[in-house]
Amino acid sequence: MKNGKFVLRLLMVLTVFLVANIIFAFIAFHITSWIYSWLGKHPHGFWQQFNTVIAVFVLFACSAAIIFLLGLKKQRNYWDTIVDAIGRIAKGDFSVQLDLKSDEDNDHFGQLISGINNMAVELGELERMRQEFISNVSHEIQSPLTSINGFAKALKNIDLSEDKRHHYLEIIEMESHRLSKISDNLLKLTSLESQHHPFEPKLYRLDKQLRNVVLSLEPNWLEKNIDMDIQLKHLSFIADEDLMNQVWMNLLSNSIKFTPHAGKIRLTMTSQHDTVTVVITDNGIGLTEEQQKHIFERFYKADQSRVATNGGSGLGLSIVKKILDMHHGSITVESKLAEHTTFTITLPLQS
Template identity: 30%
Template sequence: MNLSLKVKLTISYVLLSLFLVSSLLFASNYFLENKFQSYIANTQEKKNQDIVNLVTDEFSANGEFPSEDSLENIGHTALSQGLILMVNDLKNNQLFCMSTLDSQMCDNMLESMRSNMAKIYPNFNGQYKENNYDVLKNGKKVATVTLGYYGPYFYNDEDIQFIQVLNKVFISIGILFLMIAAFLGFYMANRISMPIKKVINKTTQIEAGNYSERLTLVSKTNEINQLIHSVNILADTLEKQQISKKRMARDYAHEFRTPLAALQSNLEAMIDGILEPTPERLESCRVEILRLTRMISDIDKIVQIENDSLKLEKTKFDLVNVIHQIVSNFQPELSNQNIQIHISTKPCEIYADKDKIIQVIVNLLSNAIKYTDSGGKIQVAANKYGNKAELILSDTGVGIEEEDLPNIFDHLYRTDKSRDRNTGGSGIGLSVVKAIVDAHGGHIEVKSELYKGSQFIVTFPL
């Protein structure tokens, strides 16, 4: 059975409180009961001594025995306190016995004690006991007092009433604490579950495609604040992806439409005999088809990145040699655009996927050349520090607007809003670069100032 978080937390609070209260009440009752039993035993001994003193006072100074009436009065007093009085002389002859005087009353008293103790302690192992006390007059023993009672201890009616009241107090306190625990549990569970419910509602909106709103709730629980922050970040990311996908659909719809329209018009004209299928016209159609092929290849790259299917085949190689090789391949293009390039490197051997690292450098250098005007400068630097390798590529190109910097590594994002592939590219290069760097456990950042140039800093673990 599935239960809500609020119900589970409330039940947890109640069960925990029940355990704690029960343990506390049990321990309190146990120790209090032990103390009470000790108190009853001490009180019983005090009663015994009082009865012995009463009997002693009845003896004369020279040790003459008291009258039977006085002993009978003391016997009734003792009986009212749960004691059966017996007095023997020095020769152990019985002078007085309350049980002999009124055996029915004594039996009833002992049965009442046994019944009282059985009510409280069903397994109480009690039995009739007798204690002997010497009667001393002027330092001489004149008689022996024997007191019989139900032991090892017994509760009278007042004691039982006290215990019953005490148990009722304990039960009332336990019920009160449980009610307070249930209230506090419900209150705390509501405090905890309420922001989680709001997070759930927000994630439901995200699931429905509403990424615009953000959670502004602030909780006093760190984990809930982290959850709220994560949900907001998720909404930001999904919103950016949604914008990126819409832009992708818009851009590619625009770019597919143009070559397809040109192909369609040319082919229909040649089929209808309006135009001659000359080699030049066929070549023009082939160029458009190649353009469509390149765009489809870009889409394949996006799918590869989205599926995290970048597989690395790592080997050891010198990053400096790779940089010089790539720059050499770009030399004709650099010369044609009158761009100066300066290489500043130190030996730097890394363990990485060589082909992927080449792709990173090619994409960054290609972008630098594309956005650097004639007469500009590009600088490539590579070195290592600690357990990392660093690649820095700087240019004096047009730079990147500040509002574009957070998005340049997004798929299909282009700072050129005209969607001209000849100037703005496909928007794939930098997203591929970041995917490769991330796959290597590296980091990439960009610093740029409009009309002054850009600097890309890439770090890899050696």
């Protein structure tokens, strides 16, 4: 395709060269004839032809110089446009989109223009995400702070009963805990995304790890009288133990949090040739199809009305997803509102 275009261009240049020479020869012949008759001298045939050839050459050189200067000006305009676009991008204007003529599609200049256009689109998207992130963080921090501020003011009232005072202090403590959890989760997520987070895979017993996480959450599920059904088999695999601990902790605490009193949680594990699958099912509040599409997004909380009571930051599943990505694993959710939620995690046995 590229060769065909090149041959076509070469043929066009040769044709223009030939036609231009014929025209120049014609003009040169007439100019020299006119000069001879004006001077009243008619040189010898050889000199007449020699002068015509020189005139053709001069004409050709002049037109080549004009074409070259015009081309140079056009090229300078191109570079000015590019430099201007890069300058605007550097100042934060990501709406820049340079015109790409169809004949420039494949040449180097066209590639440079598409590169600049793509860069502007991607930087614009990053900027949009950054602003959304900042607004989410401010929003998340704002509500516990307002609450702490309000109850601290209420505590100044000297006529407050001991019970109320205690209750307000408990709320302040809970909201401070929530703030600290948001900050912890944000730090963790940022660190995981920075590429500098330590990733130390090693061989360990996955079944043991899952059992330990369930045990450490025992006070939470016992308090709600949840029936914990665990079916695990002896299995060792290679992964970062600390990071995977966080995955199981986040998923199981979600299941406990979103399952009502006397509910049921089931934890099973199966292994295939080179992968292991862990399934966590609960018969809790469940999720609609629309909610399922968003739960791995940062700060997403499906049921806003329960947020205050659950005190989550909506970052737990984003952290889970990030850690599983680092292990080349995957997570899917299947749920029905008010019936059940199932998370299926698949991991390679050797990350």
